[in-house]
Amino acid sequence: MLVLSPLVAAFAGAAFLIGVRLTVFPLLDPMKWYWRALLLGTAAVLSWRYMAWRFTETLAPLDWTADALFSWGFAMLEALTMLSSTVAFFILSRVKERSAEADQYSEWWLPGEAPRVDVFITTYNEPSEVLERTIIGATEIRYPRLRIFILDDGARNWVRQLCELHEIGYLARSDKEHAKAGNINHALRVHARDPAPPVFVAVLDADFVPHADFIERTLALFHEPGVALVQTPQHFFNPDPIQHNLGISTAYPDEQRHFFDNVEPARDAWGIAICCGTSSVMRVRAVEQIGWIPTQSVTEDFLLTLKLAENGWQTVYLNEPLTEGLAPEGLEEYITQRGRWCLGLMQIVRSSYSPFGMRGLGLMHRIGILDSLLYWLSTFPFRLASLICPLLYWWFGITIVNASLVEIISYYVPYYLMVLLSLNWLSKGLFVPLLNDTAQLIAAWPISRAAALGLLTSGSHKFSVTAKGGDRTKVVVQWALMRPFLLLLTLTIGGLIVPLNSDFVFNTSPTAGDGTAIVMFWTVYNILVLFVAVVVCIERPRYDRPQRQVPEPITLVIQGEKHRGWLLNLGRGGARISGPSGLSAGAAGKLDLPGIGGVDAHVAATTRDGYRIKFSPTPEQRAKIIKKLHTESAMPGADRGNILQMIRELARALTS
Template identity: 75%
Template structure:
């Protein structure tokens, strides 16, 4: 009992934090900046308290030894993650919502002088079943001066014919220079020569469907003549691969929800909201002033935000679900997409807008670039290091830290619990440790490679477009992705079994303090993460793509009779609804959905 008392005392800080989470935080309003700043400030203080303790009391003496290199290397990586999270905490301390502003300034133009809006649907290799859904819902939009164009970088005759059939514009170019940005620039130049040239352009990827009020709501924010771009969140019909493969889509949101629901509103409050490509609307005059969309990065959207800011234009964020699209359906496509985002950001920081360079970006936009670089450089290498470093302890006897279990409980546990509590409170429960770690681990190595490529080489760099569509009706085991996790799982499990029972292994009672107990807990956690990562590499079938995750009210009208019900899922083969009864086989009618009307 006497031995447990110091440990129980050390747990007091974490217990207080958990108690506050259960009793006090539910009573506070997360939209109030002072509560956000207080909570995130405490998380930052405990984070840096932990870092100071790590460097002053836990490291192996600095020397050219394996122990010193590993010990100092891991502590340095931890410090990078704390620095990254501290900047993120500062940004998250404020939030801005523009719904009331959009309400107030709806129809800000003079009667009969509505601005002209073009919708550009960008496509490269998507099939008709995906494109046609987008085209149909774009045609259902109602705005006084609205034209829709399909920008086909695949130069497909069948798509030209489909556009003629649906009476929408079709624009094609002779090459694919600068990919999506080049495709949009070509269409902008072409439309600028037409008599009905637009004042604004809305960008939709081929798989994104607009809600009926997408244009009305976004154009309302252009009442401010300094606004060059309005970004809206990206919501998805279907679960992302990790949600789907683990069978958690009903209880766990897609990986991008934290960014669109929490990070972008916070960035908007600081004036550093970023363009995310699709689901955005741009002022043509602003784009023409900066020389069209920049093409120096494979993530032209973030670069566009910085270019606009440098020339005095704002990017603002309207946090309303105004479009829905198709998340990457396969694990490889999911990883490719994130690798491209990382590569593009590194290109921006290296070649275009070095945050410490001599350009005209303001302080907050420079901090924005630093925040993004640190995110990619720390968030994804860290889970790899967390898997590998315990193996060095088990198999080679390399000491990672000299610390007692009591001190770990006193310094690390409150820091970890406070960060988790703060982020879960702000995001309404989006952070689940093992699932978050799994999503980072699965993409970790490709992202580390992309980060190194983007930072260390000037380019140009090749990239792959995220594939959509294809046969998803079979179980597919992604062996190439799973194999490293299987190897690490075997080594980690062996680390628990072999070293503690072998004569050749180091003396575990030596210089590592309570090292065995600490690394034992760490190792067990790693085994859980690896098991989940292995399970995520088994791609489950997807039927009637895309599957809707949220039921929506519908009205089915047949022969004058109106039947109310719910939309269960919606795909290219048709819709599945629940509720209406007494219908005859072969009866025809109208199915009305809140988002748009389909016949």
């Protein structure tokens, strides 16, 4: 009789799951709720199997000792993340796509007149190149009864002049109370007194360019009279800081893709889709009925969803790329934005809509709030704790997990693999452990602080605007963000080396049975995460190169000589081409661009495969460039992960 060793037997579960992923998963349809429920339900069962083992077998005996305090504390935090995941799995078990519905009801108002739609573009301090891009895109929207208005909370004269140039409306107010929500409310009240008030209002942030079919597609879902708001996804024509600084934008989607491509369609299936501010369209009558946009939170969009639901109105989601915006270009802006989202949710839970409160919300909306609350409260503190716990072992001899290698492989590995494989199956490969953990770590401390601030303090909090635009052409080292990671990296490497090579350690001899191997693996993984986080803090130069581009033939004319080649990247004021050779920097002429014509240009620099070109388009040519880059009905950037390409690009970034 063949007897397997305990280690081989422990690996059997993991091997089985990998085999199922390779042979069975490709045959399943991720749009079918029963397959989603089966796989995510299995992941939840294995998660709690692991958690039960953690509490019964791996913790220090309850006592007033450091081992007990930290091992039980970490296990409780781990259980909180498990609860968060379980609620998320429940929501993700269904999904709804509304494109066919939008096709069916594309002109539901016929044979009557098309309803009036106003487009509100909110702005505060964005530069002209950001705002003009959105204005030009808005003027290309295909819809018969459309008006466009800039809501300028900066009260800038040049913005008024820009509106006059493009023949659109301009609104400013005397005070800045309640930030963006107050700005929109002011415009709604002004337009309510209009002889021909809008029936629907579309909201765009200053840096979000609508596609030509934005209104056509979203308006179709208002065929149901109970629909108050249609939200569409936020896509980005530039990589976010993590994608850009690691050089992986072509192989790894932006950090928000999971929410907009997976979470929002799942929430919509349960009737709890949420407004995300920009790229949405709302029924004016519904918003007027609830007393306009609520102002009790810095995330007024989520609060608007809940207040509409409380009054019997529905928010729905159309998962089509109908706008594209400018992702935060710097780490500080990236972190500020996520901290604001967390703070706003905590304000809502504390003062307005607790999942356990008495407000008139249905069960699913309460579950939706609980899901968001658990995410912000558990994910980021857990990431910090995961870095600190191995240090406690190496430097102070505090045992956090007392387990054998066989037990870890038997309980942890099947749970972890099932979660990872299931989520990647339904999300097109968006979950890459090293990158996901780095993204969480970058903002972990500010978000944890924002969660505490929002839950424990009352009163209003300042609305922090995410800065956009500006000069991004130089390398910038974010030392303030990098220093904590460097310190933790030094302590982690030191914790691995010092106890093994000297007597300089604050404990006597750390022991966790053969669990020392587990801590060793944990430590090495943390070193990788911290190293990548340090690299992310080195902000690489950015150039005006929107992501959605395909090579096109061009002709560069220098001193009467034609040089044929390919357009690789196109921006508002420059391009990258390949093909021509023998040109020197500064050589001037004309660049003939498809659909735009000849633009005055000169060679700015030599690249690995061609040249970087600077040009000076006329206003008409600049408008054509913006339309070409941003208003077509296509998705910018990557929508799925490519692990092999990602490894190559990440290796190149880490070694360059």
